[in-house]
Amino acid sequence: MTNSWTDIRNTDLVVIMGGNAAEAHPCGFKWVTEAKANRGAKLIVVDPRYTRSASVSDFYAPIRQGTDIAFLLGVINYCIQNDKVQWDYVRAFTNASYIVKDGFAYQDGLFTGYDPEKREYDRQTWDYVIGDDGYAVTDETLQNPRCVWNLLKAHVSTYTPEMVERICGTPKEKFLKVAEMIAECSSPTKTMTSMYALGWTQHSKGSQNIRSMAMLQLILGNIGVRGGGMNALRGHSNIQGLTDIGLMSNLIPGYLNIPTEREVDYPTYISSRGFKPLRPNQISYWQNYPKFFVSFMKSMWGRAATPENDFAYDYLPKLDLPAYDVLRAFEMMDQGQMFGYFCQGFNPLLAFPDRGKITRALSKLTYLVIMDPLETETARFWENHGAFNDVDPASIQTEVYQLPSSCFAEDEGALVNSGRWLQWHWPAQNLPGEAKHDTWIMAQLWLRVKKLYEEEGGPFPDPILNLHWPYEDPGNPHPAELAKEMNGYAITDLVDPNDPTKLTLEAGKQVPGFAALRDDGSTACGCWIYSGCFTEAGNMMARRDNTDPDETGAYSNWAFSWPANRRILYNRASADLDGKAWDPTRKLIEWDGEKWAGYDVPDIPPASNPRDVGPFIMNPEGQSRLFARGLLRDGPFPAHYEPFESPVVNVVAPAVRGNPVARVFASDTETFGDAEEFPYAATSYRLTEHFHYWTKHVWVNAVLQPEFFVEISEELAAEKGITKGGWCRVWNKRGSVHAKAVVTKRIQPLICDGKPVHIVGIPLHWGFTGKARNGFGPNSLTPFVGDANIETPEFKAFLVNIEPSDGPATA
Numbered sequence: 001m002t003n004s005w006t007d008i009r010n011t012d013l014v015v016i017m018g019g020n021a022a023e024a025h026p027c028g029f030k031w032v033t034e035a036k037a038n039r040g041a042k043l044i045v046v047d048p049r050y051t052r053s054a055s056v057s058d059f060y061a062p063i064r065q066g067t068d069i070a071f072l073l074g075v076i077n078y079c080i081q082n083d084k085v086q087w088d089y090v091r092a093f094t095n096a097s098y099i100v101k102d103g104f105a106y107q108d109g110l111f112t113g114y115d116p117e118k119r120e121y122d123r124q125t126w127d128y129v130i131g132d133d134g135y136a137v138t139d140e141t142l143q144n145p146r147c148v149w150n151l152l153k154a155h156v157s158t159y160t161p162e163m164v165e166r167i168c169g170t171p172k173e174k175f176l177k178v179a180e181m182i183a184e185c186s187s188p189t190k191t192m193t194s195m196y197a198l199g200w201t202q203h204s205k206g207s208q209n210i211r212s213m214a215m216l217q218l219i220l221g222n223i224g225v226r227g228g229g230m231n232a233l234r235g236h237s238n239i240q241g242l243t244d245i246g247l248m249s250n251l252i253p254g255y256l257n258i259p260t261e262r263e264v265d266y267p268t269y270i271s272s273r274g275f276k277p278l279r280p281n282q283i284s285y286w287q288n289y290p291k292f293f294v295s296f297m298k299s300m301w302g303r304a305a306t307p308e309n310d311f312a313y314d315y316l317p318k319l320d321l322p323a324y325d326v327l328r329a330f331e332m333m334d335q336g337q338m339f340g341y342f343c344q345g346f347n348p349l350l351a352f353p354d355r356g357k358i359t360r361a362l363s364k365l366t367y368l369v370i371m372d373p374l375e376t377e378t379a380r381f382w383e384n385h386g387a388f389n390d391v392d393p394a395s396i397q398t399e400v401y402q403l404p405s406s407c408f409a410e411d412e413g414a415l416v417n418s419g420r421w422l423q424w425h426w427p428a429q430n431l432p433g434e435a436k437h438d439t440w441i442m443a444q445l446w447l448r449v450k451k452l453y454e455e456e457g458g459p460f461p462d463p464i465l466n467l468h469w470p471y472e473d474p475g476n477p478h479p480a481e482l483a484k485e486m487n488g489y490a491i492t493d494l495v496d497p498n499d500p501t502k503l504t505l506e507a508g509k510q511v512p513g514f515a516a517l518r519d520d521g522s523t524a525c526g527c528w529i530y531s532g533c534f535t536e537a538g539n540m541m542a543r544r545d546n547t548d549p550d551e552t553g554a555y556s557n558w559a560f561s562w563p564a565n566r567r568i569l570y571n572r573a574s575a576d577l578d579g580k581a582w583d584p585t586r587k588l589i590e591w592d593g594e595k596w597a598g599y600d601v602p603d604i605p606p607a608s609n610p611r612d613v614g615p616f617i618m619n620p621e622g623q624s625r626l627f628a629r630g631l632l633r634d635g636p637f638p639a640h641y642e643p644f645e646s647p648v649v650n651v652v653a654p655a656v657r658g659n660p661v662a663r664v665f666a667s668d669t670e671t672f673g674d675a676e677e678f679p680y681a682a683t684s685y686r687l688t689e690h691f692h693y694w695t696k697h698v699w700v701n702a703v704l705q706p707e708f709f710v711e712i713s714e715e716l717a718a719e720k721g722i723t724k725g726g727w728c729r730v731w732n733k734r735g736s737v738h739a740k741a742v743v744t745k746r747i748q749p750l751i752c753d754g755k756p757v758h759i760v761g762i763p764l765h766w767g768f769t770g771k772a773r774n775g776f777g778p779n780s781l782t783p784f785v786g787d788a789n790i791e792t793p794e795f796k797a798f799l800v801n802i803e804p805s806d807g808p809a810t811a
Contacts, residue, residue, distance in 0.1 A: 002569040003193065003229035004419030004561070006553040009034040010227030010586055013185050013192040017046040018068060018200030018209060022053040024686045025197070025233045028418065029053070032195075035227075044178055046071065046170075047199070048683055048759050049711070050746040059181065061174040064750050064757055065683045066203060066643035066797035067167050070652075072212035073638065074164035075179045077156040079219055084183035086221030092577050093615055094218050094624045096149040097138040099129040104636075106155060109653020110660060111635045119661055123630035128278070136278045136621065148627040152215075155637045158652060166651055167640060169750025169757060186220045188582035191227035198235055202684075202795040204662035206787040208638035211628070215638070218624050224573030224603070224615055226552065226586040234418040236692070237408060241416035244562070245486070245527050249324035252316075253486070253527035256293055261318045266310035275620040281612040282622030283604065291517040295525035299485055302468030307521060315463040325791040326352055327784060331665050333361035344371040344438065345405070347693050349378040350767050353782040353793040354671065354734045359391060365398045371441055373407040374697055377767040385768040387738070387808035388776065404435040411437060413479040414533070414541045419567075422533050423559040424541040440476045447475060468524075480534070483541070484510060487534040488517060488525025510535045513564055529562045540565070552588070552599045566601040570624075572608075572615035579610035634661045634788040643797035644785050645732075647675045648753045661788045668784040671733045678732045678799035680716070682760040684778035690763075696770035708775025709740040711761035712802070717743040719758075722804050729805035730760060730781065732798070737762075737776035738808040760800055 008014065008031035021029045033056075035041035045054040046061045046068075054060040063071055079085055090096050104125040105112050113122035128136040129146075142149045161179075165172045185192035194217060200209040214223070214230050222228035234240050246253040263269040273289040297311040305312040321328070326348070332338040334357060341362075352358050362368060362381050370379040382396040383389065408415070410431050414422040431437070446467070453461040470485075471477040488511040496502040505516060514531035517523045525531055533540050545557035554567045561567050568574070571588050575581050579591025589598035591610045596602035604613045614622030628636045642650045644658035658664075686692070687705055695701035710730055712722065722728045724743040729736060739762075750757045766775025778795065785794045 001229065001231045001419045002223060003226075003231055004421065004553070004567055005031050005417070006419070006555055007226060007229070007568060008032055008193055008195075008231070009038065009553050010191070011035050011193040012039065012041050012190045012227065013181060014041060014043045014195060015046070015182065015192060015213075016043065016053050016057075016195045017063075017071075017213070019195055019197030019233050020047065020051045020053050020199070020685065021195050021197070021233055022056060023051055023688050024235065025418075026688055028233065042181060044181060046178065048747070049685070049761055050748075052688070059174075059177060061170050061178050062748060062750060064167075064169040064647075064752055065199075065681060065759070066646065067169075067640065068200060068209045069205065069212050069638045070159055070167040070640040071164055071170065071175070072209075072216055073156045073640070074159040074161065074175065075182055076152075076212075076216050076219060077159050078161070078176075078179040079183050079186065079216070080153055080156065082183060084186040085219050086186045086188060088188075088576060089221030089573070089582070090149075090219060091140065091142075093224075093573050094148075094626050095128075095136075095621055096147065096152075096626055097140050097142060098148050098621070098627065099137045099139060099144055099146050100148060100151055100627060101125050101127055101129055102146065104151075106635070106637065106639065109639065109641070109650065109656040111639075114660065116660075119664070121633065121635075121661060126628075126630040126636045128629070130278075134276070135280060138279075152626055152637065155639075159640075163651070166753050169752040182216070182220070185222060188221060189585070191222050191225055191583075191586070192217070192220060193222070193227060193229055193231055195231050195233055197233040199685075199796055201787070201792050203792075203797060204644060204659040204785050204787055204794045205634060205638070205641050206792050207632060207789040208634060211632070212638045215626050218626060221573075221582065223624065224568065224570035225582065226568065226574065226588050229568070232418060235686070237417075238415045240418060240420065241414070241422075244416060244529060250319060250322065252296060254292055254296070254529045256289070256296065256528075259313075259316055259318050261320050263318065266313040269313065277622065278620045279614075279622055282620065283608075283613055283617040284620040284622070285617040286620075288514075288517075290519035291523075292514070292525070292528035294519045294521060295488060295517045295523045295528065298468075298491060298521055298524035299488070299526040300468060301463070301466050302470070302524070304462070304466035304468075305521065311521060312463075312466070315466070323791060325786065327663065327665075327786045327791055327793060330358055330361045331667070331784075333364055334667070336364055339366040340369075341365055341367075342369045342371070343378055347372075347376040347378050347767075349376070349381050350693050350764070350777050350779060353779055353795060354668070354784040355777075355780040356735055357668075357784055358779075359389075363391075363396045363398055367399045367401065369401045369403065371403045371405045371438060373405050373410075373435060374694060375769045376693070377769055380769060385774065388768040388774045403441055404433065405441060406431055406435055406437045410435070411479070414483065416562075419561065421559045421561050422530065422541040424539055437476070439479065439482070443471075443475050443477055480539070482526075483534045483539070485524070486526035486530045487511065488514070488523060488528070488531045490516075490522065491524055492522045494518070494522060512536070532564055533560045533562070549599065554599050556600070564601050566603055568600055569603060570615045571600050571603045572596070572610075572613075575610065577611055632789055634659055643794060644783055645673055645678070645797070645799035647679060647681050647757045647799065648755055651753055658785070659788050662794075663786040663788065663791055665784065672783060673732045673799050675799060678801045680758045680760050680800050680802060682730070682762055682778070682781065682798050682800045684762050684764050684782070684795045687763050687765060690765035693765060693767060693770075696765055696767070696772035699771050702770065702772035705765065705772070707740055707773045708737075708766040708777070709742045709763065710802075711742045711744055711747055711763075713747045713749055713758060714743055714745065715749050716758040716760075716802070717741065720802055720804065722802070727805040727807040728802055730762070730800050730802050732781050732800050734783070735780035737780050738805050739776065760802060
């Protein structure tokens, strides 16, 4: 989230697309209803199903899953054609005026530099023209045909209302109504907020789904302002925290990168991380990367990380591949290249695509360790449960260890919500039975591994033996100790760089924020973006002051929001070039002649002259990107690509199947189906009554939604002879499931490229453990395909067939 849940109250228009907030985020949806009740805000929902969000919307438009980019580029085209652009914002705060290199082009669904054998682009032309002064060349008049704005204008011109209807199945008049309502938010005094979730991320072009809306919001001037923003709705209480602290195969905490094998030493690694500013006077805050990185290394290895050994740079693993994400991990298992797997707090057998492959891969492991408070299907993947888990236990030699861990309600610590708020919580009850806290389990594992290295040695024991472990009880670190470590502290006395006689912080004290971090080894910080969360003033995450001056929705003294307790990212963009609020009734920060001040922590140095420093200081341009240079693998502009399994051919680029650089393993291509054999477009979703795979263990929730079902239209039910409430079978090349049929008006067939397309909705909450009835889920059917940039599986768009059935018992 660029903004926060509470800021949604400030908006004039909510667009829910790629999510279903009323159903999947019912508590947060309160702020949508507040905006509607108190500001007269309107709600638009664009979704394949008429959802609970749609039921309280002011306007609903259907869309075929996997076609969001075509829809959004159509809206951008509409705004450009009808001059619904916040021009002062676009000229000042985006890269619209930057000149792109000769040679860059887009044709027939591909950008320049594509290698079909490698399924990869050479991205050299995806960049700006750089002048002799080292800065990007611009044309402030936007007349140069090679400037970003004119390239964008040409790129989106394909997506006319007629083309959007042809691709998305959204009736032209409905699309135009949505475009008209959105375009009105190009006014400086009218804002729109975007709310999205897994409906956008779980596609082979998920990153570009999100980027399409971000570009639209920039054109409208809605980033960095109250009531605006790109608001990602996290589907779990601490998924935001998970990504923040680096639990990804290619990251370390604070979204820093694990080195690659090519970065053989620290100077090589750090040389590409500074990002020199591309325009005069810009900040390019990533130039502080060495401070964040060195402070992290000191928090990890303490005295063993010294300037002489490049702060233990050699202790870090070096990636030989871009990432070891979940798809790659299970591919390696399936190929016999991975023999042990630790599974902490998730349920791959139900949560990862192509369940048949997941079962096969788990069956090839030597050992599987499950850390979970519940009895998961993954822990029992080797048991036969009839049609619901049809395996031969005798043929599975995997040794499974179950380590019962704590539930969040039994823990102390911080959860990070969608709005980046770190909120401290305390245990509601003691641990049951033999359960242990995750922190205890991890500490015990490390102590035992360390002892083995001490006793037996090893090829490179240094990272284990030298790990900094300064906890009062080494076998059971307290959450407050871990939080203080992530906040950061001074290792030696810190003096003012401009006045060596002035002491700014004594050794051993908590740093007040990430601005205090150094790259000389004098500070330690486990996660720079969390710096400021636990200072000498105390635990900022435990604050519960809900005062809200002038009812801005900021609630700045409630918990802690990273970074720097900032509630709205890029908030300098809430004011014009002279530092005055675009909308005086929704002032956030303003320039008072000497500094930036207002209701939020400024997102630029507070004394920065408004005409000097741009709002987007994490980019070397200091401005936002309508053209993304070479950063995304599948293009500097979004382009419409069909899902890998689509009921229709890509009308923009008929020769291109799926995202041309999405990650596809050769072993999975034979499992892809086509529309001739599997004519129906399926998608997955969640229900309010259940939380993922947890609450099926709770009797009350099991009673509320006891049984697995699929949702189909009345037209499809009639065509296939499926009765309401009767059994049906849904299948494709990867699997087959039996479900009760919910026949509903909530799903309507769409006409896409002249062809009727029926949609099958499949909720995901059932399995073969817990108190609910045994059932299946969509991952028995979903393809093993990952997003081109972050490898998120394509759960939201795939093909199936469907027929009446007698149910799983007689299958």
